[in-house]
Amino acid sequence: MSGTRGTRGTRRVWRSNERHQWEKDRACRPLPVRERTGVTERDTGLDVDDLVFSATYRERAADDDLAAAFGVPPGTPLLERVYRTRYEREDAPFDVSHSYLVREHVAANPALLDEANEPWPGGTSHQLRTVGIEVARVVERITAARPPTEGEARMLGMGPDTAVIVLRKTCQDTTGRVVEVADVLLPGDRTELTFVTPLESW
Template structure:
């Protein structure tokens, strides 16, 4: 199975073999990968070859290594759908009391008043250094971190209201419902989605494997013409979410 004289590097051939074994279920989620010595003997390769192959698989997010315990196939993680309809569903839930699956999550929150950066000020349509409420919220499903959000609201809009109290997180219905509770109706949401590698603090907070890309959503909410909230950014591990957007195109009226 391993050709030391082949055109493909030996460690890549070994990684291919182990990847195929994981895909076939020979090594299922949570399974212990054989030790370095076992793989060396089984495939007739050097220790460094095994280590390079395992590095490839770790960078692909297929395995995780726990020092002193060995290397394991990553557990299958639940995939959360992030749909464009979530804001309407959130508002409906807040007004009708209907349950939302993500409303059962718990949140670790920290709020503080800060001066708006150039980026935040530009998104909110305010002057740089204007006071805003910064909200850092880590959402968890059980013990599994799902997303990290850094968002900002004009302080003159929310100061002294329940929206500014981190003890109210996670708010049933999210920010749309929170703002509705103080008489602010969100009428439009703009989102910009990107992909990038995680920053060190995101790797720690979200417990992601090496090589896992992040989906980032820069969001701005409007009440009429006024921007009332911006998130820079909502960060979601790419292996735990899928984005679903529905775009309705009304027929274009024609005139004769």
């Protein structure tokens, strides 16, 4: 299942909701441990040196949809972070994620506002930890499975007869406040989603 140099995208990704606890636990580890691996490496089985990562930050005002998701007034300043990660032997990313933070929540640490600090060891869980925010609950909803637009198909290296999976992730802190909203576009032809539900004993 590994890719061939120059291909658009062939490597399958196994994405389980168990990744969230793994990332939260990782956020409390020392820097040398956090630098060695992240959730993408966990999902793909690749090493850090196998990956090409990009992050683009910009400020934007919350539209009605994001305002409702965060529970803030429309127009609230947000930090939008667009993430793409690909296998270095392939051209297409595993997914494209638009992650949003309320700027006021993270402004106390200016390093969190600068894309030059990416990739951040420990990911968003550790970023939020630096400003005293603990993620306590993650909700993921598959909002669509649909044909990709032409632009999405080119970006994700998908064929014409495949579907994209649209996933919205919402993270809440220990008070129930929404601290991150992420819209993730996944190529359906090479992504497997697994949902694990631990059940408490009677």
